[in-house]
Amino acid sequence: DTGSAAAIPINEVDIAYVTPVTIGTPPQTLMLDLDTGSSDLWVFSSLTPSNQVRGQEIYSPTKSSTSKLLSGHTWSIRYGDGSGSRGTVYTDNFTIGGLEVKSQAVQAALEVSSSFTQEQSLDGLVGLGFSALNTVRPSSQLTFFDNARPNLDEEVFTADLKYHATGSYDFGFIDSKKYAGNITYTTVQQSPGYWTHSLSGYSVGSGAFQASQISGISDTGTTLLYLPTAIVTAYYRQVQGAQNSQYYGGYVFPCSSTLPTFTFGIEGARFTIPASYINYTRISPTSTTCYGGLQSSSGLGINIFGDVALKAAFVVFSGTNPPRIGFAIK
Numbered sequence: 001d002t003g004s005a006a007a008i009p010i011n012e013v014d015i016a017y018v019t020p021v022t023i024g025t026p027p028q029t030l031m032l033d034l035d036t037g038s039s040d041l042w043v044f045s046s047l048t049p050s051n052q053v054r055g056q057e058i059y060s061p062t063k064s065s066t067s068k069l070l071s072g073h074t075w076s077i078r079y080g081d082g083s084g085s086r087g088t089v090y091t092d093n094f095t096i097g098g099l100e101v102k103s104q105a106v107q108a109a110l111e112v113s114s115s116f117t118q119e120q121s122l123d124g125l126v127g128l129g130f131s132a133l134n135t136v137r138p139s140s141q142l143t144f145f146d147n148a149r150p151n152l153d154e155e156v157f158t159a160d161l162k163y164h165a166t167g168s169y170d171f172g173f174i175d176s177k178k179y180a181g182n183i184t185y186t187t188v189q190q191s192p193g194y195w196t197h198s199l200s201g202y203s204v205g206s207g208a209f210q211a212s213q214i215s216g217i218s219d220t221g222t223t224l225l226y227l228p229t230a231i232v233t234a235y236y237r238q239v240q241g242a243q244n245s246q247y248y249g250g251y252v253f254p255c256s257s258t259l260p261t262f263t264f265g266i267e268g269a270r271f272t273i274p275a276s277y278i279n280y281t282r283i284s285p286t287s288t289t290c291y292g293g294l295q296s297s298s299g300l301g302i303n304i305f306g307d308v309a310l311k312a313a314f315v316v317f318s319g320t321n322p323p324r325i326g327f328a329i330k
């Protein structure tokens with residue numbers, strides 16, 4: 001089997017991407033954020049208190065003839081940005097882009113944090129990290145990818161995220177029309193459950209490439225690129241008027257500044273992030289101060305290769321044994 005679905009930016013600065021999925025019988029369509037940085041599939045539901053729902057589509061298990069309560073099971077998750085949710089668990093038919101998994105664990109929210117309530121175009125998440133990270137107890141549940149794997153033509157899914165445009169996620173095949181040249185693979189260290197791998201180094205603008213192994217996670221659910229402070233300061237040293245603002249919680253600069261590109265290495269291959277991707281957003285609609293798409297990871301305890309980096313490449317998440325991740329120019 002294979003599947004292919006759109007990755008649609010939810011706002012004008014690509015803060016996140018959502019993908020249409022269907023759940024249950026008859027199918028209920030929700031827009032979910034496919035997130036390689038977590039492993040819970042959870043949705044706004046008919047069980048979510050109405051004062052926490054603001055415009056989101058909800059999953060109603062009672063309206064699905066194929067839903068089953070996974071009795072006695074609960075879940076609770078906290079994300080890196082402090083947002084979170086918790087609830088109960090059903091199994092039901094679940095499809096992404098024509099690829100169906102019967103009796104997928106669908107985690108129905110009984111409570112969501114305010115940042116989820118405020119994000120009306122995001123109806124939940126599909127965790128595509130390793131199932132070891134799943135928070136359902138007493139027995140953890142498998143991700144959509146782990147459930148689909150036995151039936152996939154190839155044990156892969158790919159991410160083709162785009163800058164200010166709709167991209168795609170494919171399951172079970174690698175679409176050679178979506179990239180140029182070769183795919184460069186590198187090994188993934190799957191504990192504790194993220195797609196953890198190393199960059200082989202970086203360069204700022206036209207500067208020399210600095211070879212150094214930088215370990216981090218490729219995370220479609222994280223908006224920005226978070227790297228070690230030394231790299232980030234070297235980058236913003238090239239930006240007139242840039243400063244690391246305590247007030248805004250990161251590097252900001254005059255929106256009129258010229259930004260250099262940023263290049264990262266995967267093994268011997270090189271991927272350049274255009275300056276426009278790093279000129280992330282104005283700090284407020286009328287401000288002339290802009291917030292950077294490259295920020296320090298020092299507060300996170302982990303480097304995160306988020307959408308700002310991933311949208312500069314075609315990325316293959318390979319569930320082979322051992323797992324590996326591949327990058328190609330597009």
Ligand SMILES: CSC[C@H](NC(=O)[C@H](Cc1ccccc1)OC(=O)N1CCC(N)CC1)C(=O)N[C@@H](CC1CCCCC1)[C@@H](O)COc1ccncc1
Pocket residue numbers: 015016033035036037038078079080081082083115119125219220221222223224226291300302304
């Ligand atoms: C550096 S982990 C921070 C990261 N969350 C972000 O990237 C959010 C995404 C967002 C925010 C608001 C609306 C829509 C999307 O966006 C920002 O935080 N920002 C973008 C806008 C910018 N101005 C400020 C910074 C994060 O927790 N991701 C998790 C998934 C994410 C949770 C929030 C909803 C969307 C999906 C996940 O993959 C990684 O989980 C962990 C990572 C590390 N240990 C624990 C958990």
